[in-house]
Amino acid sequence: MITHQLNANNVSHLQVAETILKEGGTVAVPTETVYGLAADASNPVAVAAIFAAKGRPTSHPLIVHIANVGELENWAVDIPEQAYKLAQVFWPGPLTMLLKKASHVSSVVTGGLDTIGVRVPSQPILQQILQSSGLGLAAPSANPYKRLSPTSAKQVLEALDGRINAILDGDECTIGVESTIVDLTKEEVAVLRAGPISPSELSSVLNQPVSAPVQHSIAVPGNVADHYQPKTPFYLISRADMLAKMRLPSESSYFVVLADFPADESVNKLLNKISMPKSKEDFARVLYKTLHQLDGKNLKAIWFERPLQTEEWLDVNDRLVRASYSK
Ligand code: TXA
Ligand code: MG
Numbered sequence: 321m322i323t324h325q326l327n328a329n330n331v332s333h334l335q336v337a338e339t340i341l342k343e344g345g346t347v348a349v350p351t352e353t354v355y356g357l358a359a360d361a362s363n364p365v366a367v368a369a370i371f372a373a374k375g376r377p378t379s380h381p382l383i384v385h386i387a388n389v390g391e392l393e394n395w396a397v398d399i400p401e402q403a404y405k406l407a408q409v410f411w412p413g414p415l416t417m418l419l420k421k422a423s424h425v426s427s428v429v430t431g432g433l434d435t436i437g438v439r440v441p442s443q444p445i446l447q448q449i450l451q452s453s454g455l456g457l458a459a460p461s462a463n464p465y466k467r468l469s470p471t472s473a474k475q476v477l478e479a480l481d482g483r484i485n486a487i488l489d490g491d492e493c494t495i496g497v498e499s500t501i502v503d504l505t506k507e508e509v510a511v512l513r514a515g516p517i518s519p520s521e522l523s524s525v526l527n528q529p530v531s532a533p534v535q536h537s538i539a540v541p542g543n544v545a546d547h548y549q550p551k552t553p554f555y556l557i558s559r560a561d562m563l564a565k566m567r568l569p570s571e572s573s574y575f576v577v578l579a580d581f582p583a584d585e586s587v588n589k590l591l592n593k594i595s596m597p598k599s600k601e602d603f604a605r606v607l608y609k610t611l612h613q614l615d616g617k618n619l620k621a622i623w624f625e626r627p628l629q630t631e632e633w634l635d636v637n638d639r640l641v642r643a644s645y646s647k
Contacts, residue, residue, distance in 0.1 A: 326486050350491065352442050352495050355469075357459055358458065361457060369484075395425055405526060409525050413442050415499055415515070415522075416437045467479065499517075509528060510533075514532070515635050550614070555624065574623070
């Protein structure tokens, strides 16, 4: 299969992307979180091609992306009031809501479950495609199963060239980690995957408790322990262990440290060291990019300094633990 490389700044390329989607093809598209691998959610054959391209087990459900909250009723039933409250504040944006699926929605999309994940993305190019095509787009992150999510078209191309119909280049993702997934199908509202919107933010809009992610039995890839992994052995370690390690000669390892890492001549001279941005938002934006870059260097190991363990950093900590080879 030839993977067409399309540029979102070119109007005719955008139309090509839309046509491919309408005809049942697969197109990697930018979203504000990570690149998604999109196909027409109402076409089970098109959706099956997503699973094939990623090598993803068919029991792992996909998120359906829609243009606005007005389309929610085309995909879900028994929608609770909470969904509309959250949509008002957080849509378009990085929030996926789990709801009861409408009966006509193919179970290929939902991995056989009777619930459906729905999100209204804010990325302007994707918004334009959703609005002009009128489609609902099933789109998981555009990475091979268990690998790092992509935040640029180049990363998608490296991993999925020849396996999908097109890649639409729409610049780097502005958020950089996957959406928060909130389960609204039960009495108790629960975050199933940590993301840019925290449980407390959801809780204050809903005016009710919202639980943070725990290990659960629902078949979500985000719940697989070794999801989001670089190919290079990756270790998440404390500041003290980092300093000790850095004093050992180690030519083919890389050290990723937090912004406030102490200046220390002996350490600074030694090594391959990069420091991560100080703010959580900037850190999240470059996280996957940093890991992709290091993963391309054929290193023996990546040693990554563990960030703060606060609610604000919940999503990046979650992704780092999953990336880690020692749990
Ligand atoms: O930010 C995002 O959410 C990105 C962009 C492309 O929108 N998408 C994304 O999709 O991260 P994916 O497939 O890599 O992760 C979606 C997660 C999976 O863990 C999936 O199992 C879960 O959402 N999910 C989707 N529908 C579900 C359902 N009905 N019940 C439980 N989990 C569901
Ligand atoms: Mg994913």
